[in-house]
Amino acid sequence: AQKVTQAQTEISVVEKEDVTLDCVYETRDTTYYLFWYKQPPSGELVFLIRRNSFDEQNEISGRYSWNFQKSTSSFNFTITASQVVDSAVYFCALSEGRGDSSYKLIFGSGTRLLVRP
Amino acid sequence: DAMVIQNPRYQVTQFGKPVTLSCSQTLNHNVMYWYQQKSSQAPKLLFHYYDKDFNNEADTPDNFQSRRPNTSFCFLDIRSPGLGDAAMYLCATSFWTRWETQYFGPGTRLLVL
Numbered sequence: 001a002q003k004v005t006q007a008q009t010e011i012s013v014v015e016k017e018d019v020t021l022d023c024v025y026e027t028r029d030t031t032y033y034l035f036w037y038k039q040p041p042s043g044e045l046v047f048l049i050r051r052n053s054f055d056e057q058n059e060i061s062g063r064y065s066w067n068f069q070k071s072t073s074s075f076n077f078t079i080t081a082s083q084v085v086d087s088a089v090y091f092c093a094l095s096e097g098r099g100d101s102s103y104k105l106i107f108g109s110g111t112r113l114l115v116r117p
Numbered sequence: 118d119a120m121v122i123q124n125p126r127y128q129v130t131q132f133g134k135p136v137t138l139s140c141s142q143t144l145n146h147n148v149m150y151w152y153q154q155k156s157s158q159a160p161k162l163l164f165h166y167y168d169k170d171f172n173n174e175a176d177t178p179d180n181f182q183s184r185r186p187n188t189s190f191c192f193l194d195i196r197s198p199g200l201g202d203a204a205m206y207l208c209a210t211s212f213w214t215r216w217e218t219q220y221f222g223p224g225t226r227l228l229v230l
Contacts, residue, residue: 103148107161110157
């Protein structure tokens with residue numbers, strides 16, 4: 001069965017600190033996709049990144065970076081020099097690469113990030 | 118800007134009184150999804166439409182129904198809301214060939230009195 005675990009329920013940092021959000025996943029599929037979404041207080045889910053299981057290259061986008069390690073089934077998200085606007089709930093999600101349920105996003109329970117000025 | 122729109126943003130209903138939430142999109146996506154997100158929990162998929170084909174998740178209660186009269190609009194009907202149905206309801210869209218990238222609306226927060 002597929003499962004996503006975000007062990008950190010809440011993280012509080014001071015502005016300009018770096019912060020890493022952990023995500024560990026379980027799947028028996030060899031083809032799958034991993035995602036990160038941001039949910040600010042306004043409620044909408046904002047897509048941040050998608051990574052397929054065959055691409056283990058780490059990615060950097062501005063202050064955001066993602067570390068995908070199949071060996072440890074982890075897909076961690078780092079925010080460098082955090083800002084108050086980064087305060088939100090962050091969800092990691094997984095979906096199968098093929099099959100009848102390939103459309104289905106399995107979300108972790110989310111990590112609430114609070115960036116204090 | 119192309120987007121996913123949900124109205125209203127906040128909805129108050131009474132226990133047992135039917136309520137309809139709406140979602141519209143200007144992205145011309147052929148798949149539309151409805152998620153339920155209870156407080157401090159992850160979103161949970163209720164059902165989705167691929168064009169006019171309705172696909173219900175196995176654990177979605179019968180109390181929840183959906184309609185998609187055209188490509189742009191999709192409705193979530195809760196026939197007899199209970200207190201446990203109070204939640205944020207999120208609509209999302211995608212292309213079937215790019216199902217893995219879903220675009221979410223701002224959500225409708227439902228309160229049941």
